[in-house]
Amino acid sequence: MQPTPAEPNDWQATNPETWLEAHGDYLYRYALSRVRNETLAEDLVQETLLAAIKGRAGFDGRASERTWLTGILKHKVIDQLRRQYREVPLEDDVGACHDDDGFGMDEFFAADGHWASRPAAWSDPAKATEDSHFWDALSLCVERLAPKQRQLFVLREVHGAGNEEICKDMGITPTNAGVMLYRARMSLRQCLELNWFGLRREETETRR
């Protein structure tokens, strides 16, 4: 039933099922944090382990088993996000936006280009990151982004994918990507301000 290891080295003798035991939960969390869908995340773990069996000869044992498996999963996740990206209907696409610069987010600014409401002072952001509720708030704010903005933002900022890479694989121009990332960042910043740093806003807000 089980594949016979061709070479007697320890690593290749490892049964793939032990990968599942040792790293399955970790890989699942990794996948879920990106694709936001349990069934998809499970499928990605399975695909990863199957790909790992095929590719085990390429593993040189220098990285840890987990790092190696995560590397495979990472590629699968990116492929998946790209597919999802293409499937999202066009409504919230930048392409639908034909004003001269297309950046939008005008509601944040007065007609003369000044802030309509100045960014509030955030008290001790560094300390916020030590609070687990802060991370819940941040996740929630990311969830609330429009689908394409969210996917781009997650790829770019959570995942660290390069702009060129994103544009090439999603078939959008760097300008479009820039516009959507801008919108995502503006919305996120405001969301965090209202939902996390909001309490402090009243104390420090100075109206222009």
Place this chain on the structure above:
Amino acid sequence: MMNCQQTSRLLSQSLDRPLSFKERLALRLHLLLCGACRRFARQLRFLSRTAAGLETRGLADRRVTLGEPARERIKRALRDRGADKPAA
């Protein structure tokens, strides 16, 4: 001079691509004079740093585990399909 709206766009773009000399100059000049945009710039960088932290946070949450049915399904797949392709 560049206004706050234009500045906010350029600040966002600066996270994704290298700015031109002219853009950098305009940005620096505006930030020198505008506290609100300096604050916005700091918050944008903070956002970028913390977003990267979401990656590791999600991984540390031990409450999230692979369900038993999924585990079984994957095990079966590994036996079935894994066995088709033994390491040569």
